[in-house]
Amino acid sequence: EAQVTQNPRYLITVTGKKLTVTCSQNMNHEYMSWYRQDPGLGLRQIYYSMNVEVTDKGDVPEGYKVSRKEKRNFPLILESPSPNQTSLYFCASSLRQGAQPQHFGDGTRLSIL
Amino acid sequence: GDSVTQMEGPVTLSEEAFLTINCTYTATGYPSLFWYVQYPGEGLQLLLKATKADDKGSNKGFEATYRKETTSFHLEKGSVQVSDSAVYFCALIGWGGGYQKVTFGTGTKLQVIP
Numbered sequence: 001e002a003q004v005t006q007n008p009r010y011l012i013t014v015t016g017k018k019l020t021v022t023c024s025q026n027m028n029h030e031y032m033s034w035y036r037q038d039p040g041l042g043l044r045q046i047y048y049s050m051n052v053e054v055t056d057k058g059d060v061p062e063g064y065k066v067s068r069k070e071k072r073n074f075p076l077i078l079e080s081p082s083p084n085q086t087s088l089y090f091c092a093s094s095l096r097q098g099a100q101p102q103h104f105g106d107g108t109r110l111s112i113l
Numbered sequence: 114g115d116s117v118t119q120m121e122g123p124v125t126l127s128e129e130a131f132l133t134i135n136c137t138y139t140a141t142g143y144p145s146l147f148w149y150v151q152y153p154g155e156g157l158q159l160l161l162k163a164t165k166a167d168d169k170g171s172n173k174g175f176e177a178t179y180r181k182e183t184t185s186f187h188l189e190k191g192s193v194q195v196s197d198s199a200v201y202f203c204a205l206i207g208w209g210g211g212y213q214k215v216t217f218g219t220g221t222k223l224q225v226i227p
Contacts, residue, residue, distance in 0.1 A: 041219060045215070090157070100206065101158075106155050
């Protein structure tokens with residue numbers, strides 16, 4: 001089954017404690033992306049990757065890092081999380097940049113205390 | 114830059130009522146337009162799309178027509194069901210900053226009551 005898998009689904013943690021949200025897709029997609037969803041703001045892109053070892057900033061990259069060492073994996077790293085990064089996060093993938101549909105994971109709800 | 118504006122929700126309807134969710138956009142050139150749906154606890158799924166002016170996208174009884182003259186892509190359904198309760202996102206793909214970029218609206222929550 002074609003899918004995008006994110007882990008964990010829920011996480012409560014404290015300010016400053018490094019965390020990683022993993023994302024994996026099994027569709028051999030070139031393009032992967034991270035979004036955050038906040039009430040009244042919709043989805044905002046954090047980082048994207050057009051292929052292995054190719055990543056770039058989206059609209060709200062501050063406080064986040066990503067890597068793309070393998071085609072299937074695109075982890076999101078918060079080196080020093082802060083409360084303003086409390087949000088619902090989605091990973092998505094598509095065949096290539098601009099291709100639709102994007103396939104979304106089920107989301108990761110992060111709470112930073 | 115590109116932008117998408119959706120009507121604020123929540124929209125509450127009785128089962129079998131007619132649904133319209135308004136969406137207007139601002140973009141340079143000729144963007145492709147999409148509606149995504151997000152069911153509770155899940156990620157977004159593509160509902161329908163239209164890639165050029167006057168195209169009509171349709172799926173699961175939902176329809177939307179790409180209106181270039183009014184820069185709109187309103188979502189409609191003739192008779193909603195309780196299972197249609199979800200958040201609906203209007204989106205476009207345009208050429209922002211020299212590359213294809215997806216821009217989402219803020220989402221409209223639909224609640225259908227029996």
